[in-house]
Amino acid sequence: VSRALPIAAVSLVWPAGRLDGNPIDGPDEDAFTLAVEAIERLPSPAPRRAIARLRPFGGLPPRLVGDLAEAVGCPAAHVDGRRPLAEVWEALADRPSRGREDSEIMVLVCPSPAFPEPSQEANSAALAILRASDGTRRVMGPAPGPDDTDPSAVPPSALHQLEIDPGETPLFRRDLLGAPGEPAGSAMWALSFWSALTDRSGKPLVLLAGPSGAEALFGLTGAAPAAFGEIPPRPDGFPWKDRTAWLARPSEQPPTLSEGAYVPRPTYVAQRPSRWRLAAVRCSNCGRITFPVRSHCRHCGRTETLEPIELPHRDLRVEAMTVVHQGAQPTEFDRQAAATGSYAVVVAEAASDARITLQLADAVPSSVRIGDRVDLVLRRLIPMEGEWRYGLKAIPSPSAARRTGGGP
């Protein structure tokens, strides 16, 4: 079923200005970190390395596909980052009867239109689908459960333009991570997919925005996607599809200069196993751990006795903590400091001899004290050399409402 859409319906979902509604909780999330988080939340029936393929769909640039595989410790298969939604849908419906026997993780990545250009704009989402070799399918998004469905968030005028009866109460994914009623931008299609996959009601689902604008309007019934219409050209002639270019058009923003936290890309890349997965080495001579990975044991100096290990990401103990207030941050963090006022940094112990310095995320600084336990999540750190630098941050450990510390 295909028909031309009124321009007003498209404009509703493709705002003339930047999307101000920030569906992301905190300035350090984007499509990449959300994809990692979605994968980390998957119930894992087998070790990551036993999973044959990681198949990213959506708008993840090819360069970041390998990075994603590295971040979650799983081999990657490159899939064109700009596949039409219909193909993604078919991939989801794909059954092992086609001859596939291995487990596979598919990730739908819905980046901000400007991604991966360093930008404060978030509007990203991702979800991960684990298809096990027995044919079972598990879907995981970066935010909790499908109970957030909020039909009231659908702009009634949009439904009218789409000739959908509002009384039919279509299933509509409200922005899971931000304020109700805000357009979720690129995030919306992943969230919609998630809804469709987890919904059993069979009601139509209206997707009000897509990653490129071309997919701006889709209806999903839980079985297959159906385009409601072809999108008319923009009055200003700018292609709808190229919202990325539109957002990336020259602006007044000065380039980000390195003012204190500069680590050259080759060094950053070489460190990523330690920075992302807490890769360390254990010395069989002295039994102690060296983190980050070095070519010799930091304690006894031996080089030939090192075995690679990964330190746990859960229940690290906070050993020291400070809150960096406005003006005490390296310049790269100026925008973060301006947005959040201050942020906390902790030194946490992952194992005996292995400490790591991390920002605290998703929590007010006063909620964490020395002695508390934290878990680690991959987040954006700072823009550098035209890309985002990623690293681990600490979040209060949900398993440890048990506070081991006390004191002043």
Next chain:
Amino acid sequence: VGRRRAAVIGAGHTRFGALSEGPRELLRSAIDQAVESVDRGLERLAIEEAFLGTLGFSGWQLGNASAIVAEEARVPGLPVVRVENACASGGFALREGIRAIESGQRDVVLVAGLEKMTDVPSSRRRYWLGVSGDTEWERMAGLTFAGVYGLMASAHQKEHGTPPEALAEVAVKNHEHGFRNPNAHLRKRITREQALASPLVADPLRLYDCCPVSDGAAALLLAGEEIGHRFTDTPVPVAGAGAGSDALALQDRASLTRLAATRRAAEEAFKRAGLERSAIDFLEVHDCFTIAELMALEDLGFAPPGGAAELELSGATRLGGRLPVNPDGGLKAKGHPIGATGTSQAYEAFVQLRGAAGERQVAGARSVLAHNVGGSGASATVTIFSTR
């Protein structure tokens, strides 16, 4: 013990603060004062080598800055070595000068410390301070030095129950001392209430827990002790010097509340000096943040771990107390022009041991220990001066 010792025969010091003079003028002024302070006069051409401690004054003359020492000292062709160990650049430059004398290779050397920091935008200044610490983990986590010392202070408080009042007392004391020092950057007295109510910078550190960013220079003239009397009746001998290092990043150190670099430097300096801690009349310690002074007293062996707070709160560290600490105001009030801090501490030792420190004189002082730290403790020097 048979080995040749070095002695300070002259010293010069500019005002510290946000100054209109550029680096050349500051350097020239400190060197000229040092030369003029030599009681029986010093022929400049007798200076055989010079050592310059500087971080590179905000990067606009990063490389080869040593050349301007020869120019401003007006000793054409003088060999000059630039020494860089962040905030301990001056202390390490001094140590190189001492070694040149002690080894017998030189008879008279110049040691200068210099920084010009206030003439660049604050973003650039933060950069130049920031890159003197661990970039890969600490900066990337959003920390500057205030944050790193905030982490250490939080761990110190947790481990020892260090009260905020002890941090405030360090600030109040050093401001009181700095008020009496005409060269000090911040010449104002503050109250404990003011310190405790000042804005937070990096918990638990507040504005008054942090030293200022300053311009300034300090220069020393060293000679072999046995020829020191050619220049002055009151040379100030270097009894012993020591140095040490530790991991660049706090996370890699054995302790978050003690500086191993300081402990090793102190051990070496006391051993070389052949002195007991009880012989020391006052201390010049590296108080870039108030917590650093507490940790210094503990690491140098003048208080047990966790005991510095009590020592400070007892008043013993004030001028007139049992063990005055930072009678010149310390980095906290005198100011902290990075590369000049180590030589400024030695200047204070020189002036105090000659009884010429005026309103801030430590009565009867004969032995002083100076302690200079690089960054958050990745390097440190300890130098003991003694006329005993």
